[in-house]
Amino acid sequence: MSQAEALLFSYGTLQLENVQLTQFGRLLEGRDDTLHGYRQIEITIRDPDVLEASGIEVHLALVPDADAPPIPGKVFRLTAEELAAADVYESENYMRVEAPLASGTSAWVYVKA
Numbered sequence: 001m002s003q004a005e006a007l008l009f010s011y012g013t014l015q016l017e018n019v020q021l022t023q024f025g026r027l028l029e030g031r032d033d034t035l036h037g038y039r040q041i042e043i044t045i046r047d048p049d050v051l052e053a054s055g056i057e058v059h060l061a062l063v064p065d066a067d068a069p070p071i072p073g074k075v076f077r078l079t080a081e082e083l084a085a086a087d088v089y090e091s092e093n094y095m096r097v098e099a100p101l102a103s104g105t106s107a108w109v110y111v112k113a
Contacts, residue, residue: 006083007107009035009099011073012060013053014086022053023085030074034102035109039065043112047091061094061112075107083108 010030013019020028043061045051050059062071078086087096094110101107 006078006080007105008076008078008083008086009033009073009101009107009109010076011035011040011062011071011109013056014076014089015074016054018055019053019089023089024078024082028074028076028078030076032072033075033105033107034070034072035062035099036070036102037064037066037068037099038062038071038109038111039068040071041112043093045093047093050089050091053089059093062109063112070102075101075103075105086110 017027040060041063042058045057045059051057090110093113095113096108097111098106099109
């Protein structure tokens, strides 16, 4: 792994092996963590590359909601190049923001654009 590393919190399809292999060329090792302050909603994906990688048309997305229950997920350590590949995968449906996690660390997370 290169020196430029980033933490990414995933609550959805980036946890799928086929998506990881397609986007990063490897399987990621993640650790459990939790995100507060957001609510999960469902959105319909139209991007053919995302549909092919995930095999799922309806994906989860996050919107701010201070009263929502905590969201479990995985934290992955990515290179700068892998983070850029994740940006491509999430496409126009999401935007990447930095958020604090229950563990006390901060990580990038994709929320609804």
